[in-house]
Amino acid sequence: MSLMPVATALDRLLASAAEHPPTAVIKVPLAGALGCVLAEPVVAVADVPPWDNSAMDGYALASSDLPAAMAGGLPVSQRITAGMAPLPLQPGTCARIFTGAPLPAGADAVQMQENVVQQGEVAQLQAPVVPGQNVRRRGQDIVAGAQVIAAGVRLRPQELGVIASVGLAEVSVRQPLRVAVVSTGDELVEPGTALAPGQIYNSNRFTLIGLLKSMGQTVLDAGILPDDLDATHARLRELSAEADVIITSGGVSVGEADCLGQALRGGGSVDLWKLAIKPGKPFTLATYAGTPVLGLPGNPAATLVTFLLLVRPYLLTRLGAMDTAAPQFELPTAFAWAEAGTRDEYLRARLEQGAVQLAGNQSSGVLSSASQATGLVCVPAGETFAAGDLVRYLPFSGLLR
Numbered sequence: 001m002s003l004m005p006v007a008t009a010l011d012r013l014l015a016s017a018a019e020h021p022p023t024a025v026i027k028v029p030l031a032g033a034l035g036c037v038l039a040e041p042v043v044a045v046a047d048v049p050p051w052d053n054s055a056m057d058g059y060a061l062a063s064s065d066l067p068a069a070m071a072g073g074l075p076v077s078q079r080i081t082a083g084m085a086p087l088p089l090q091p092g093t094c095a096r097i098f099t100g101a102p103l104p105a106g107a108d109a110v111q112m113q114e115n116v117v118q119q120g121e122v123a124q125l126q127a128p129v130v131p132g133q134n135v136r137r138r139g140q141d142i143v144a145g146a147q148v149i150a151a152g153v154r155l156r157p158q159e160l161g162v163i164a165s166v167g168l169a170e171v172s173v174r175q176p177l178r179v180a181v182v183s184t185g186d187e188l189v190e191p192g193t194a195l196a197p198g199q200i201y202n203s204n205r206f207t208l209i210g211l212l213k214s215m216g217q218t219v220l221d222a223g224i225l226p227d228d229l230d231a232t233h234a235r236l237r238e239l240s241a242e243a244d245v246i247i248t249s250g251g252v253s254v255g256e257a258d259c260l261g262q263a264l265r266g267g268g269s270v271d272l273w274k275l276a277i278k279p280g281k282p283f284t285l286a287t288y289a290g291t292p293v294l295g296l297p298g299n300p301a302a303t304l305v306t307f308l309l310l311v312r313p314y315l316l317t318r319l320g321a322m323d324t325a326a327p328q329f330e331l332p333t334a335f336a337w338a339e340a341g342t343r344d345e346y347l348r349a350r351l352e353q354g355a356v357q358l359a360g361n362q363s364s365g366v367l368s369s370a371s372q373a374t375g376l377v378c379v380p381a382g383e384t385f386a387a388g389d390l391v392r393y394l395p396f397s398g399l400l401r
C-alpha cells in the first residue's frame with residue numbers, strides 16, 4: 001500500500017482552505033487582538049517617537065556651547081521632565097533633562113549626569129559631547145505614513161505594542177473561525193464519571209479544544225457523537241450550519257461500522273487518506289452539507305500531531321495568515337535512531353542542554369510523553385541517525401499558538 005507523503009496532504013489541505021474566502025474583517029480593541037490575524041496593514045499616522053527626546057537623565061545643550069560647558073560650565077535655564085513641552089533653550093545655557101523628555105529647540109546633544117558636575121545653578125561637563133549624542137530623533141522608530149505591520153501577520157505582544165505606539169486603539173482582524181469539535185467512539189466517557197468495563201475517558205476533546213483556544217479560535221464543543229446514524233446526521237447538520245469547519249477525532253481508520261464514516265458519505269464528499277506519518281496515518285478530508293470536515297485519527301498522540309502539522313496550517317490559511325509554516329530548527333540529538341521507518345516519524349522530544357532527547361513512550365496511544373515533551377523531532381521515512389547528528393526539531397512554543 002503506498003502512503004501519501006505529508007507534503008502532498010498539506011498541499012491538498014491548503015488548496016482546499018484557499019477555496020474559502022478568508023473570514024470577515026472585524027474591528028477589535030487592541031488589548032483583545034493577541035493571536036489574531038491582521039486583516040489590513042497598519043499604517044503609522046504619526047512619527048514615533050513624535051519628537052526628539054533624551055535617551056539619558058542629564059543635561060541638554062547646543063554642542064556649539066561645548067567649550068564653555070567644559071570650562072566654566074553653563075547656567076541651567078530650565079528643567080524638563082518626560083511629558084513636558086519645553087521652552088526653546090536660551091543660547092549659552094543648558095537644560096536639566098530626563099530620559100524620554102522632549103529636547104528643547106536649540107539643543108542638539110545630551111550629556112548624562114554621571115559626566116556632569118552641577119554646583120548651584122551651573123552645570124560643568126566632565127566629558128565632551130558630539131552633536132546628536134544621547135538624542136533619540138523624532139521618527140527614529142517609525143516614520144508617519146510607513147506601513148508598520150502587513151496584513152496577514154498574526155499579532156504577538158510586540159505587534160500590539162507597536163500598534164499602540166502609533167496611537168491606534170482598535171485593529172482590523174479576521175474573525176476567528178467557528179470550529180466544531182466532535183469526538184467519536186462507543187468506548188468514550190467524559191472525565192468526572194466512573195469508567196464501566198471497556199470504557200476510556202475522552203481526552204482528545206480537551207486536547208483539541210485547548211489547541212483551538214491557543215490559536216484564538218471559537219470552539220463549538222459538540223461532545224461525543226451518538227452511535228446512531230440518524231442522530232449523527234442530525235448532529236452534523238446542526239454543526240455544519242453553525243461551524244466554519246468541523247474537526248472529528250476517531251473512526252477514520254477503516255470505518256466499517258462507524259456512523260461518522262457512513263454519515264459523511266451520505267452528506268457530501270469524503271477523501272480518506274493514508275499518510276506517510278507516524279503517528280497519524282489515517283486522515284479524512286470531507287464536507288458535510290458544504291462545511292469542511294477534518295477527520296483526525298483517534299489515537300491521542302495522532303490527534304495532537306495531525307492537528308499541529310495539518311489542521312493548524314489549514315486553519316491559518318482560512319484566516320488569511322501569511323505564515324502558516326511551523327518554525328523548525330536543526331539540533332543535535334542525544335539519542336540514536338537505528339531502524340529506518342516507512343513513514344515520517346514525529347517523536348515527542350525534550351530539548352535539554354542544547355540537544356533533543358526522547359520524551360518517553362512513543363506509542364500513538366500514549367499522550368503523557370507529549371506532556372513531558374517540549375517539541376517534536378521529525379525522522380524522515382527511510383532515515384537513521386546516530387547520537388550527536390542533527391535532526392529537525394519543531395518546538396511546541398512555535399506550534400501551540
Ligand SMILES: Nc1nc2c(c(=O)[nH]1)N[C@H]1C(S)=C(S)[C@@H](COP(=O)(O)OP(=O)(O)OC[C@H]3O[C@@H](n4cnc5c(N)ncnc54)[C@H](O)[C@@H]3O)O[C@H]1N2
Nearest residue numbers: 183185201202203204205250251252253281297298299302
Ligand atoms: N486494520 C487497521 N487498523 C488500524 C489502522 C489501519 O490502518 N488498519 N490504523 C491504525 C492507526 S495508525 C490509527 S492512528 C488508528 C486510528 O483509528 P481511528 O481514527 O479510526 O480511531 P479509533 O479506532 O476510533 O480510535 C483509535 C484509538 O484512539 C482511542 N480514542 C479515540 N477517540 C478518543 C478520544 N476522544 N479520547 C481518547 N482516546 C480516544 C480509541 O479508544 C482507540 O484506542 O487505527 C489503527 N488501526
Ligand code: MOO
Nearest residue numbers: 279280281302364
Ligand atoms: O496514526 Mo496511528 O497513530 O500512526 O498509530
